[in-house]
Amino acid sequence: MPSASDKAWPDVVLETLKANDVRLAVYVPDKILIPLIDGVRADPFFTALCATREEEAxxxxxxxxxxxxxxxxxxxxxxxxxxxxxxxxxxxAYQIPIVLLISERGALGEFNAGQVWSSRVVAPVCTALGIPHHAIERLDDVAFILDRSIKQAVATQSPAALVLSPLLTGGKVFAG
Amino acid sequence: MQRIVLMRRLAGMLRDEAVVGGIGNTNFDLFAAGHRPQNFYMLGSMGLAFPIALGVALAQPQRRVIGIEGDGSLLMNLGCLATIGMVAPPNLTLIVMDNASYQITGGQPSASAATADFVAVARGAGIARSDWSQDPDDFIRLVDAALQSSGPALIGARIDEAPAAGQPARDPAQIRDRFMQAMGARKDFGAP
Structure with a gap:
């Protein structure tokens, strides 16, 4: 498993994805995800694909x-x-392991009311569907949670949801 | 044209192509035309036949992949045509079975009964090789040409509302497992 020690969280995520042979990165753009999106687009290991909508992805x-x-x-x-x-x-229904990396809006300083309530559906929906879900809040946890979640998803043929907390990413703050 | 007639003609020309059939009558008649393990039958996720087919096409660049979608389903997810136009997978063929109605929910007219033209939309989305088929022979000619050439193609077929001629068993785990084995992807299962 990659070491998190002196790396920024996006680098740890990209390393862990590569270590687990995750080659396709599908995304719908988000500001917090910029380093991940730029990272997968710049690295020929990945096939990076921008979808028009999350369902499509x-x-x-x-x-x-x-x-x-x-x-x-x-x-x-x-x-x-x-x-x-x-x-x-x-x-x-079809037992397909899709790993969801979700940038968290709506908490810890959210400035847009339109983001607040939609963010609150993530955990209840995952719980209702029996999808394992974790918030990643600390840099030291990124590699462990992501690596183990990918491996469990593949081994148990189940999706997994990981929420990237503002505690990890800094979140998005009101720019005025 | 009649959907089952087109599906039977299509089934007769297939070899090892992956075929993803959208929900409802589209995959019912895909199944009724002759089950093959390279067929994937959707049970929900309306509108995702083309995205699923795109995913298979990306994972298996050496294999030809065909997505078959109904008009109501495609209307739910027109954005996928823009994605496919942008990605331009060389091995993906899209078929739209357009009876201009939500047949399975009682035949309510869809937008293609009025103004929507899927071939025009697909061309506008960057899928230059997009054509309406005029009859079953023309349909097969267009599909065959698409399978022989490089780049995405979309073939529209205006069909009637004849009921589907059969239905696959609604067993998602079995559908997926057989499909993956046919794709040679079953080896990816197992503990890490």
Missing amino acids: VGICAGAWMGGMRSVLMMQTSGFGNIPNALASLAV
């Missing part, structure tokens, strides 16, 4: 898995609100 990741390619789906908490049906009727 679930379909792409599901197809890739069934074709033998591991993937990660990166989105914002508001985007998670677009995908419960795709998770329930595709990823969960």
